[in-house]
Amino acid sequence: MKKKINIYFVVIAVIAILASVVLSNLVSYTLLQKEVYDDLSACAYALAATDSFDNPDNITYHQKSGTYRITLVDKEGKVRYDSSVDITKMDSHLDRDEISSARSKGTGQAIRHSDTLKRDNYYFALLLDNGCVLRVAKEASSIANIFISSIPYLAAIIILLMLASVIFSHILTRSIVYPIEQMAENINYIDTSDVYRELRPFVQMIKEQHENIIKNADMRQEFSANVSHELKTPLTAISGYAEIIENGMATEKDTIRFAGEIHQNANRLLGLINDTIRLSELDVSSMEVQREPLDLYALAEGCVNTLEVKADKMNVSLQIVGEKCMINANKEMMYELIYNLCDNAIRYNNKDGRVMVLIGENQDGNKYVEVKDTGIGIPKEHQERIFERFYRVDKSRSKETGGTGLGLAIVKHIVAQNHAILRLESEEGRGTTIVVTFPLDMKIEEYDQ
Ligand code: ADP
Numbered sequence: 001m002k003k004k005i006n007i008y009f010v011v012i013a014v015i016a017i018l019a020s021v022v023l024s025n026l027v028s029y030t031l032l033q034k035e036v037y038d039d040l041s042a043c044a045y046a047l048a049a050t051d052s053f054d055n056p057d058n059i060t061y062h063q064k065s066g067t068y069r070i071t072l073v074d075k076e077g078k079v080r081y082d083s084s085v086d087i088t089k090m091d092s093h094l095d096r097d098e099i100s101s102a103r104s105k106g107t108g109q110a111i112r113h114s115d116t117l118k119r120d121n122y123y124f125a126l127l128l129d130n131g132c133v134l135r136v137a138k139e140a141s142s143i144a145n146i147f148i149s150s151i152p153y154l155a156a157i158i159i160l161l162m163l164a165s166v167i168f169s170h171i172l173t174r175s176i177v178y179p180i181e182q183m184a185e186n187i188n189y190i191d192t193s194d195v196y197r198e199l200r201p202f203v204q205m206i207k208e209q210h211e212n213i214i215k216n217a218d219m220r221q222e223f224s225a226n227v228s229h230e231l232k233t234p235l236t237a238i239s240g241y242a243e244i245i246e247n248g249m250a251t252e253k254d255t256i257r258f259a260g261e262i263h264q265n266a267n268r269l270l271g272l273i274n275d276t277i278r279l280s281e282l283d284v285s286s287m288e289v290q291r292e293p294l295d296l297y298a299l300a301e302g303c304v305n306t307l308e309v310k311a312d313k314m315n316v317s318l319q320i321v322g323e324k325c326m327i328n329a330n331k332e333m334m335y336e337l338i339y340n341l342c343d344n345a346i347r348y349n350n351k352d353g354r355v356m357v358l359i360g361e362n363q364d365g366n367k368y369v370e371v372k373d374t375g376i377g378i379p380k381e382h383q384e385r386i387f388e389r390f391y392r393v394d395k396s397r398s399k400e401t402g403g404t405g406l407g408l409a410i411v412k413h414i415v416a417q418n419h420a421i422l423r424l425e426s427e428e429g430r431g432t433t434i435v436v437t438f439p440l441d442m443k444i445e446e447y448d449q
Contacts, residue, residue, distance in 0.1 A: 002173050009169030010162060017161050021154050025146055033122075036140050037109055040124035043068055044136045048126055056080045056132050071135040073099055080132070093133075098125040102133045119145070226390045230272055230405070234265035268402065275406035278336070279389070282413040289330050289417060293444050296325040296334065296369060297359045303339045304357060307346060316349045318342070322359030326444040327367050333414045338369055340407040341434050345373035347401040348432070368437040378426040386424075387412040411436075418442065 047053065047070065052061035056074050063070060063083040072081040077094030079087045093099050101108030102125035110123045125135040141149070179195040183203065187210055195203050241258040244250050250258055297320075304320050311318040327334075338357070345355040358370040378386060382393045390405040392398040398405060415422045419439050426432040 002177055005173040005176070006166065006169045009165050009172070013161055013165035014158065017158050021150070021157075025150060029146055032140060032146075033111070036122045036138060037124060040068070040109075040122060040136045040138055041107070041126075044124050044126040044134055047136070048128055048134055053081075053128060053132065053134055054130060056130065067138060069137040071137070073133045073135065075131045096123075096125075098123040098135060099133050101125070102127045102135075223389055227272070227276055230390065231269065234268045234272075237265045238262050238269075268399070268404075271402060272404045272406075275404045275410065278410055279406060279413065282410065282417065289333070291328050291330055291442075293326055293328055294331050294334065296327050296338075296367060297322050298324070299331070299334055300338050300342075300357050300359050300369065303335065303342050306339070307342050310343075311346045311355065314346060314349060315351045316346050316353045316355055318346070318355050318357075320357045320359070322357075325359045325361065325367055327438060328442050328444050329418065329438070333418070337411055337414045337436060338371070340411050341369070341371040341436075344407060345371050345375060345432065347403065348397070349373050349375035353431075362437065364440075365443065366437045366440060367443055368435055370433065370435045372431065372433040374431040377428040377430050377432055378424075379428045383424055383426060 047061070050061070053059060053072050056072060059072065059081045061070065061081070066083070068083070069085075070081065070083040071079060071093075073093045074080050077092035077099070079090040079093055081087065082090065094103075096110070098108035098110040106127050108123075108125040112121045112123070119139045119141065121137055121139055123135055123137045125133050128134055175196075179199060183195065183199075183206070187206070238261075241262050245255055245258055300320055300322070304318050308318060342355060342357060349355065353374045355374075356370075356372045358372065359368075360370075361367050378393060382391075385391045386393065387408045389409040392403065392405050397403075412422065414420075415436055420442075421437045423435045423437070424432070425434075
């Protein structure tokens with residue numbers, strides 16, 4: 001690329017130099033012509049003002065030396081006087097352009113190129129009162145000669161300018177390419193690299209992408225470390241219990257208890273694996289979300305029925321309030337969202353506590369799901385972080401109740417994918433309320449169905 005830019009610069013410089021030389025030569029040639037004609041006419045008028053040519057039979061003008069060639073042609077075209085050629089050898093001049101036009105218009109002019117190409121002959125003819133034509137001529141450089149004589153200067157200028165343009169284009173391409181090379185070399189210090197204005201949007205974009213890549217890589221690394229750690233505990237327990245049974249060290253009663261432990265830990269493993277798979281599925285944002293018209297209320301009712309047994313076991317009452325509420329959404333996602341929120345509301349509740357699920361439409365017309373509990377609540381300092389993967393306020397309580405630490409991370413993902421809004425209100429010891437409000441474009445009016 002650098003080489004290409006350099007070549008372009010040199011080509012443009014050479015074209016510009018040649019064009020300006022040709023144009024300036026043309027202009028100076030035109031000016032020269034005008035000046036020569038002005039000279040010739042001034043001389044012709046000056047001679048006409050004298051009486052030297054009044055009588056063609058008695059010409060009193062005699063030139064000894066001079067730059068002008070003076071000729072007098074009479075009415076018949078016969079040359080009566082010429083300052084530099086023997087008139088007896090001259091033919092009729094009536095057909096000369098300058099003579100015929102002076103005879104008809106009063107003045108006439110012409111240029112004739114000489115054989116050598118180096119010089120041009122300029123003629124100016126003036127009709128005198130006696131009917132004769134007085135012609136003044138002069139030799140001057142031809143345009144070809146002007147060009148030829150300017151060639152050495154031209155070559156010198158071209159060489160100088162080419163050198164200058166090579167140096168200049170080198171500096172310029174370097175200043176264009178250098179920041180890009182710098183950027184590529186230290187992508188980590190992209191902020192500090194000195195870039196020009198046109199490059200800044202790209203720098204910003206690359207910087208953001210780079211940061212995202214690093215952030216994602218860090219998150220993935222942290223996530224896989226966490227997953228491995230989470231899997232290790234139940235697997236160690238399963239392996240330990242199985243080993244005792246295998247060695248015949250457990251009584252029959254112990255064996256039943258250990259089998260129960262193994263079962264519980266295996267379920268924890270399954271839960272963890274399922275949630276991990278689900279999260280990575282939701283991570284693939286390019287995946288097209290299949291939407292369908294569905295009734296949020298009916299879906300919430302399904303969750304409540306499934307969780308009824310669990311709630312009973314923990315002495316928590318479960319209630320659903322609302323009415324048919326149509327929305328255009330992905331059924332599996334909506335079920336997971338409501339299920340995870342209700343599950344948490346039961347698991348982090350107190351004995352004889354209550355969970356209320358409200359389905360409805362707010363004043364702005366947005367459909368929402370609200371899950372309200374009278375449970376243990378979440379301390380202020382943890383509220384921001386509970387949506388992070390594997391973040392738990394009370395680790396042992398989460399594990400005892402079969403938590404994976406991923407439920408709210410899944411909820412957050414679903415909310416983001418649907419452009420919904422999530423609001424959390426919680427007070428330690430009093431309870432928690434989580435509201436998910438869906439955007440208007442997901443809404444389906446009753447009459448639509
Ligand atoms: P877990 O499987 O541990 O429940 P979640 O991602 O669902 O994981 O929740 C993260 C943490 O947020 C929980 O460990 C718990 O400490 C807290 N939490 C979630 N929901 C509630 C709630 N309704 N009441 C009190 N604490 C809650």
